[in-house]
Amino acid sequence: MKIHIKNLSVIILLVLTFLVIFVPLTYNFYNNTNNDPYHIAFIRLKEGGQFWSTMRNGARTARTETGCIVDFYSGVMASDVSSQCEFVEEAIKNSVDCIIITPCNSVLMEEPLKKAAKANIKVIQLLNETTRKDNTFTNTIIHSYMTNAKIVGISLAQSLLTENRSQNLNVVIVGSSEYISSEKQMEEGIRETLSKESSITTDSMYVGYDSIKIKEKVKLYLQKNKHTNMIIALNNDTSEAILNILKQTNKNHDIQFIAYSHSLTNIESLETGIVDKILVVNSFAMGYQAIYAAIDLLNNVPITNAPIDYAIVTKENMFNPKIQRKLFPLI
Numbered sequence: 001m002k003i004h005i006k007n008l009s010v011i012i013l014l015v016l017t018f019l020v021i022f023v024p025l026t027y028n029f030y031n032n033t034n035n036d037p038y039h040i041a042f043i044r045l046k047e048g049g050q051f052w053s054t055m056r057n058g059a060r061t062a063r064t065e066t067g068c069i070v071d072f073y074s075g076v077m078a079s080d081v082s083s084q085c086e087f088v089e090e091a092i093k094n095s096v097d098c099i100i101i102t103p104c105n106s107v108l109m110e111e112p113l114k115k116a117a118k119a120n121i122k123v124i125q126l127l128n129e130t131t132r133k134d135n136t137f138t139n140t141i142i143h144s145y146m147t148n149a150k151i152v153g154i155s156l157a158q159s160l161l162t163e164n165r166s167q168n169l170n171v172v173i174v175g176s177s178e179y180i181s182s183e184k185q186m187e188e189g190i191r192e193t194l195s196k197e198s199s200i201t202t203d204s205m206y207v208g209y210d211s212i213k214i215k216e217k218v219k220l221y222l223q224k225n226k227h228t229n230m231i232i233a234l235n236n237d238t239s240e241a242i243l244n245i246l247k248q249t250n251k252n253h254d255i256q257f258i259a260y261s262h263s264l265t266n267i268e269s270l271e272t273g274i275v276d277k278i279l280v281v282n283s284f285a286m287g288y289q290a291i292y293a294a295i296d297l298l299n300n301v302p303i304t305n306a307p308i309d310y311a312i313v314t315k316e317n318m319f320n321p322k323i324q325r326k327l328f329p330l331i
Contacts, residue, residue: 037066037067037068037069038066038068038069038097038098038294038295038298039068039069039071039094039095039096039097039098040068040069040070040071040096040097040098040099040100040291040294041070041071041073041087041088041090041091041094041096041098041099041100041101042056042059042070042071042072042073042100042101042287042290042291043073043074043084043087043088043091043099043100043101043102044056044072044073044074044102045074045075045078045102045104045127045128045180046074046075046076046077046078046080046104046209047074047075047076049236049237049261050236050261050262050263051235051236051261051281051283052074052283054262054283054284054287054329055283055284055286055287056072056287057284057287057329058283058284058285058286058287058288058289058329059072059100059287059288059290059291060287061284061288062287062288062289062290062291062292063291066291066292066295068291068294068295070291071091071094071096073087073090073091075087075104077209078104078176078177078180078209078237079104079105079176079177079208079209080104081104081105081108081109084101084103084104084105084109084112085109085112088101088112088113088115088116089112091116091121092115092116092119092121096121097121097122097294097298098121098122098123098124098294098297098298099113099116099121099122099123099124100124100126100290100291100294101113101123101124101125101126102125102126102127102128103125103128103129103130103181104128104177104179104180105130105177105179105180106128106129106130106179106180106181106184107130107179108179109130110130113125113130113142114142117142122143122294122297122298123142123143124143124144124145124290124293124294124297124303125142125143125144125145125147126145126146126147126286126290127146127147127149127182127286127308128147128180128181128182129144129147129181130142130181143293143297143303143305144305145289145290145293145303145305145306146286146289146290146305146306146307146308146309147181147182147305147308148185148305148307148308149181149182149183149185149186149189149308150185150186150188150189151189151307151308152186152189152279152281152308152310153185153186153187153188153189153190153193154189154190154192154193155189155310155312156186156189156190156232156258156277156279156312157189157190157191157192157193157194158193159277159312160194160230160258160277161193161194161196161197161200164200164230165197165199167199168199168200168229169194169199169200169201169229169230170200170201170203170225170227170228170229170230171190171194171200171201171202171203171228171229171230171231171232172202172203172204172205172221172225172228172230172231172232173187173190173191173202173203173204173205173232173234174204174205174206174207174214174218174231174232174233174234174238174242175187175204175205175206175207175233175234175235175238176206176207176208176209176214176234176235176237176238177206177208177209178206180235183206183234183235186234187204187234190202190232191204203225205217205218205221207238209237211237211240211241211244214237214238214241214242215241215244215245218231218238218241218242218245219245222245222249222255228255229254229255229256230255230256230257230258231246231255231256231257231258232258233257233258233259233260233279234260235260235261236260236261236263238260239259239260239261239263239266240263240265242257242259243257243259243265243266243269243274243275246274247269247274250274253273253274256276257274257275257276258275258276258277258278258279259275259277259278259279260278260279260281261278261279261280261281262278262280262313262326262327262328262329266278267318267327270313270314270315270318271315271318273315276314277312277313277314278312278313279310279312279313280310280311280312280313280326280327281308281309281310282308282309282310282311282326282329283329284329285309285329286308286309289306293306309326310326311323311326313326313327
């Protein structure tokens, strides 16, 4: 059987076209399916509590979607600096590609993160950050992601001014540690905004994480400062302890209470009127987006310090669909 020379040329051209187009595609497919997945260490501030559990759930969802490996670490207490240092050391030893961390101390966690960066591990500070910002170590930058909490404090204070401008307010802001950057920034945002109104005085106190000690310190403060008529909690630990106090002592609702976090207790207390507002920071989105930010970073895609997703929840807006999604995030 003879093949005409023109037909032979066409066949050869088709074969070459096939090789040029499909062989590289096959090679790329092979590489993509056989690359080792990225290995990420996710170090949260503490274990337990609605906020931190929801953050982990967000990260788990992103882990499933991306196929990356995520090692979760967290101390029992949010003030446990030594455990966070050990977690960073373990991540370095395991040669992870990226560390995502909510630092428990803005000063003492600087050196461990510097060491990780020198080991060419990408580092993302989530929600909290050390005082060392965007410094270059070797070829690595320590990035901050969703850490601008001052804006959240300003927004909360503005909502309070709108509703209480004609009233004399004596406000106390209660956090756990002034070395937690998100708490300190929120406090600054609240105080700077409320100070614009002469009829409002503000005070602040940092009371640790132990619920019994929080109650003791807050009760003592209220006994000494009987004019206090508004309390703002900066985290889930202080919020729960203060709510327990007010359930027993605030029968006439002489004190307005701004709770923190989307716990069922807070939501129920908002409905019954014990809580006046809830500051809800979307920790599910925080954990979810941080994983994707890490993957972008590892793929040499620049990331920016994304804004914190939050909502100020009241009895009037709590059934709004957008608010509901923040109160009851995916689990």
